[in-house]
Amino acid sequence: MAKVFIYPINSLILSDLVERFGHKPLTMMSQIREKVTNISLDSPPINITSEDPKMGLKYAAIEVPAGVRGRMSLIGPLIEQTEAAIIVENPPTNFGCVGCNRTNELMKYLIRSKNVPILEVKYPESDEEARDFVNKIAEFLKSLPKEESEEGKEAHEEKSAEEEDKK
Amino acid sequence: MTETKKEEITKYIVISSDKVLPADAAMKIYESEFPVTVKETCFGLIVTGPKEEVDAVVEDIRQMDKNHIFVKDRGFPAGDERRCRASRGGGPRPGFHFLREEVEMLPAIGAALDELEADECLKTKSKEKCRLKVSELEKIIESELSR
Numbered sequence: 001m002a003k004v005f006i007y008p009i010n011s012l013i014l015s016d017l018v019e020r021f022g023h024k025p026l027t028m029m030s031q032i033r034e035k036v037t038n039i040s041l042d043s044p045p046i047n048i049t050s051e052d053p054k055m056g057l058k059y060a061a062i063e064v065p066a067g068v069r070g071r072m073s074l075i076g077p078l079i080e081q082t083e084a085a086i087i088v089e090n091p092p093t094n095f096g097c098v099g100c101n102r103t104n105e106l107m108k109y110l111i112r113s114k115n116v117p118i119l120e121v122k123y124p125e126s127d128e129e130a131r132d133f134v135n136k137i138a139e140f141l142k143s144l145p146k147e148e149s150e151e152g153k154e155a156h157e158e159k160s161a162e163e164e165d166k167k
Numbered sequence: 168m169t170e171t172k173k174e175e176i177t178k179y180i181v182i183s184s185d186k187v188l189p190a191d192a193a194m195k196i197y198e199s200e201f202p203v204t205v206k207e208t209c210f211g212l213i214v215t216g217p218k219e220e221v222d223a224v225v226e227d228i229r230q231m232d233k234n235h236i237f238v239k240d241r242g243f244p245a246g247d248e249r250r251c252r253a254s255r256g257g258g259p260r261p262g263f264h265f266l267r268e269e270v271e272m273l274p275a276i277g278a279a280l281d282e283l284e285a286d287e288c289l290k291t292k293s294k295e296k297c298r299l300k301v302s303e304l305e306k307i308i309e310s311e312l313s314r
Contacts, residue, residue: 013276124276131282134280
């Protein structure tokens with residue numbers, strides 16, 4: 001199972017297709033969940049704290065707007081885990097947390113410079129384009145390794161070792 | 168001893184099917200007696216609950232029409248005050264616009280998945296045909312020789 005980064009990062013179609021073909025989508029929703037369900041935060045819904053833009057400094061320079069750095073503090077950790085990526089060009093709308101074009105450009109740049117398998121497709125606008133879109137994504141996802149990633153394997157081995165110790 | 172709280176997750180189930188309505192899917196969840204919170208929406212359902220139960224429920228629902236029911240994670244729980252329209256004075260909630268755009272494309276994606284599945288079935292069938300057992304080959308040779 002490969003960890004597949006998707007762009008747009010909150011896409012229903014992409015995250016569903018990635019899961020459907022047996023891989024793990026890396027999405028904004030999981031990051032947001034950690035933020036909004038964490039009891040230690042002082043004042044939800046203001047769930048980006050002053051620490052987040054500092055964390056974003058790892059991915060963007062200090063003169064970059066705080067909004068980009070704040071977003072990168074959420075998206076950056078996902079990019080680090082990425083083992084493959086699907087980038088959709090010209091998605092119709094980007095609202096809310098993914099509505100910042102500068103962040104999106106930076107995100108795509110970081111993914112492309114990571115040397116992982118990347119599929120770039122155009123957002124479909126007709127039935128025929130949708131067929132090509134699905135076929136390309138299916139082919140790409142089938143070409144990715146199905147086995148557990150090394151990190152996952154290590155974590156699994158550690159878990160089983162702990163369980164054995166308990167016994 | 169304090170009981171450790173299970174990880175709670177939320178998932179959107181977006182239904183773009185001719186056979187299944189959001190109400191049917193919701194009824195199936197009520198019947199299943201899983202301890203999850205279900206919210207019926209115009210596009211499908213929002214399901215909140217412990218991770219294992221939600222995953223099981225989602226898989227059950229997906230099997231009702233697997234190429235036309237789509238699933239994605241959601242950060243906020245169902246009916247969360249920070250996102251729910253009831254407490255925000257109406258209007259679409261943040262994040263709905265992109266979902267609405269994608270929902271319009273789902274019938275075409277579903278049809279493409281149907282075609283993909285049909286193609287794979289054809290391929291596997293043709294592969295099976297190609298594999299000829301030795302015993303069958305012997306029978307064919309015998310029948311040809313006996314003519």
